[in-house]
Amino acid sequence: MVSRRHSIRSPASLACATRRKSHKELTISFAVQTFNLNTKGFDCSGAGEILSAAERERAARYRFEEDRERFIAARATLRQLLARETGIPAADVVIQDSENRKPRLILPAETSPPFFNVSHSGDQALIALSGDAEVGIDIEQIRQDCPVEDLARRYYAPAEYDWLRSLRLQRRIEAFYRLWTIKEAVLKCVGLGLSLPPASVRVRLSPNRPPLITCADAAAKNVEKFFVRELRAIDGYAAAVAVAVPDAEIVSAPVPVRWY
Secondary structure (H helix, E strand, O other), rough: OOOOHHHOOOHHHHOOOOOEEOOOOEEEEEEEEEEEEHHHHOOOOOOOOHOOOOHHHHHOOOOOOHHHHHHHHHHHHHHHHHHHHHHOOOOOOOEEOOOOOOOOOOOOOOOOOOOEEEEOOOOEEEEEOOOOOOOOEEEEEEOOOOOOOHOOOOOOHHHHHHHHHOOOHHHHHHHHHHHHHHHHHHHHHHHOOHHOOHHEEEEEEEOOOOOOOEOOOOOHHHHHHHHEEOOOOOOOEEEEEEEEEOEEEEEEEEEOOOOO
C-alpha cells in the first residue's frame, strides 16, 4: 500500500525508519519520496535562472511553448529538491545527462549523492528521491487512441500480449499503460537504457497484490527483487515506482507551483 503524506521529510531521516519483524528476520524498509508536479500550473518566471546553460539550450529546442514550459518546470523543481537534500544552491547543482543512461548528480568524491529519477507526461510530472537506493519512476497519460495492440505486440512478452487481448477494450487500454509504466520504472531503476529490452521485463498483475516482476535476461535477474508499486494519485494517468531494494516506504507529497 502506498502511503500518502503531505509533510516532506528528508530521505536521510526516513532511511530505516520502518522496521518490522517477520518470523525470525528483521526487514529494513528504505524510504523513497515521490513528488507530484502539475506542470501546467507551474510558475516558470525566474526558473531559467537556476537552470544550467545546457538545460536552457535544451529547453529552447522544444518546438512548442507548452513542451518547453513542462521541461523547465520539471527540471527547476528537480534542482530545488536536490538543493534541499544536498545544501548546494539550486543553480550550482551539477546533473550529468547521458543519452543511454539515467541522469546522475555529481558531487565531491567523499559525498554520497541522493538517487533520483524524473518522468513527465501530459501536464503531470513525477520525481522520485532516495538517499539509499537506485530509483526509477514513470508516468504516462492514458490516451484512448493509443494503438495498444500494435505496441504490445512489439514490446511486450507473448504472455502479456495474450493477457491484454483477453480484456475488453477499455480495460485493455488501462492495463497496457499499467504494464508500460511498471516496465519503464524498473528499466529506469536499472539505468541501462534500451540495452535491456522491455519484453525481457515481464509483469504479472493480480488484484490486491503488488506487481510480480520476472526477467528473461540472466544478467538482470536482480530486478526480480526490486520493490515495485503502482502510484494511483492522478486520474487519467498510470504511474509506477521501482526501488533497488526488496522493501521500501513510499512517501508522496505535492510540489508548490512556485519555489522562489
